[in-house]
Amino acid sequence: MAALRRVMDSRWLFHRGISRTSASRFFKTSSSCRTVMPAWVIDKYGGNDVLRFTKDARFPIINYPNEVIVKVCAAGLNPIDVSMRGGYGAATMSMKRDPLNLNQTENEFPLILGRDVSGVIMECGLDVKYFRERDEVWAAIPPWKRGSLAEFVVLSANEVSLKPKSLSHADAAAIPYVANTTWSALVNTGGLTKDNCAKKRVLILGGSGGVGTFAIQMLKAWGAHVTVTCSQNAERFVRGLGADHVVDYTAGPVEVPLAALDKFDLVLDNVGGSTERWALNLLKPWSGAKYVTLVTPFLQNTDTMGIADGMLKTAVIVASKALKHLAKGVHYRWGFFAPSGLALDEIREMVDAGQIHAVVEETFTFAQVPQAFAKVEKGHARGKTVVQIDKLDT
Ligand SMILES: NC(=O)c1ccc[n+]([C@@H]2O[C@H](COP(=O)([O-])OP(=O)(O)OC[C@H]3O[C@@H](n4cnc5c(N)ncnc54)[C@H](OP(=O)(O)O)[C@@H]3O)[C@@H](O)[C@H]2O)c1
Incomplete structure (x- = not known):
């Protein structure tokens, strides 16, 4: 019921003129009573000092029937996270986030960064047939969506793929x-x-x-x-x-x-x-x-x-x-990043066949997210930087 309440409260329904009754059909399940969660957010663009840890980030909501909520076990960082922290792409991302929202800054902050996720499905929208709760999955999160430096993230099911069985979550988060x-x-x-x-x-x-x-x-x-x-x-x-x-x-x-x-x-x-x-x-x-x-x-x-x-x-x-x-x-x-669960399905087979390995240069704890950003910002990467989220040891 709590998940349903979260949708009922969503301004998204108002913007799109969808009735509360039809919103209730979006869900098969509602497994959480949470309304807030821990996350690293930014409230303005800038250097590493704009990163802020909060226990009160808004819990993600299933807005469309093909979405899933994923409990994040590990997140991967990419150069675009550092660039976006500084405001890179802000105009395009705001437009993609909610084209109907004329006051675009209203939903821009607090912004959660982190483009890679490996985790566990916690909740599925009604049209989601391929995944079930508790499936272990990996995905790359489009830059206009709230990122993975949080306890939970919402994604379209077609962006998500079952995680390679041969990889830990920390290794899986290095790839999508x-x-x-x-x-x-x-x-x-x-x-x-x-x-x-x-x-x-x-x-x-x-x-x-x-x-x-x-x-x-x-x-x-x-x-x-x-x-x-x-x-x-x-x-x-x-x-x-x-x-x-x-x-x-x-x-x-x-x-x-x-x-x-x-x-x-x-x-x-x-x-x-x-x-x-x-x-x-x-x-x-x-x-x-x-x-x-x-x-x-x-x-x-x-x-x-x-x-x-x-x-x-x-x-x-x-x-x-x-x-x-x-x-x-x-x-x-x-060439541009394009989210695709289907591509990740094919890549999973190559990973599980031992043809592709995760190349993790350094792993940080959730408390060390600013250090992880500093590492990526230094450049000279030799593979990937990963943040272990599930321990939530901030
Ligand atoms: N268009 C898109 O949608 C999209 C998506 C993903 C990434 N990108 C871009 O693609 C680029 C690569 O991304 P990434 O994630 O691989 O970045 P990365 O992890 O930071 O790696 C960049 C690598 O290039 C090396 N390097 C730097 N200058 C070089 C040079 N002149 N010749 C050869 N190697 C050099 C760096 O090591 P050393 O400095 O030690 O040599 C580092 O290993 C970035 O500019 C990123 O923004 C674009």
Whole structure:
């Protein structure tokens, strides 16, 4: 009944004109009487000092019949958490959060960060058929939703997947966001699949961080030949994950040794900046080869110019670059994180088959969330930073 009450009280129903009777049909179960929960929140954008622990964060509500509430056991951090703490993407995220809410700051704060979750389903909406209470699941949480640095989080069931049995929650929380990003970039945008990857030559610019360490393993599991750029001190690390060829970007202009290699079928760019000036020259021309970059100005444009002008500028930039490179016989694309429980289902099989391992660089307790942010902010990642939540030892 308490869960039902939470929905009855929700302003969401008011905004969408849904009756209380129909709201009651959203639920199969109501297993909690809680209205508040512990969480790390921010009340304004800024540095690490804006992170605040509270025991009174609003308990998540099932708003749609296909949603589930997950009890968080472990959360993973990503560079976007640090950026969002500083206000990155605020304009677009506010629009995505609730397009009907004209006073957008009203539901922006307190904001809960944390994009990866591994946990246990506590409650299911009525349309949820695939999951049951107590299922162990993992998911990547879209940046416009409340994050996983909390005791509970609400997600669409199609963003969620059953957790690999072979992984602890702490290890599982290291994978979903980088996995969904890599899948979106390589499969949806890059056109690679497990059936067409054999012997394809792929270059990963920035192989030692979260995305890179996951992408190396997925591509190797699919039979690709993988070349990676990283710092000299990460060479053994990325070779241990399966990289066939490693180029040290700190030894001089990295495009020089890369240009001496056979050309590539796909370049995944996790670095950005000046890489665009030379990386497309490394592709096999007129063969369908693609450059996919994850470092795009999209959110920066909407932050500085507003949604309409920012999106227009973004569309012009990407279209003109794509046309310019198409004339030279190669494809230029932007890659974006896309939540997908289906992709995580496939990745779970690779994990349980021992083809992909969680690469956890450091684990923090729930009390140490500010230290975890400081770690991610320092850069030079060698895999992922994870926060163990279930102990709630703040
Ligand atoms: N578009 C999207 O939706 C999306 C989604 C996820 C991530 N991203 C972006 O993709 C990038 C990678 O994400 P991530 O999670 O993997 O970040 P990360 O975990 O912080 O890793 C970045 C890695 O790159 C290495 N590096 C830095 N400069 C380099 C260079 N010039 N050449 C080669 N390696 C370099 C760093 O180590 P050293 O500094 O020690 O070399 C670090 O290991 C970030 O910019 C992130 O914002 C975008």
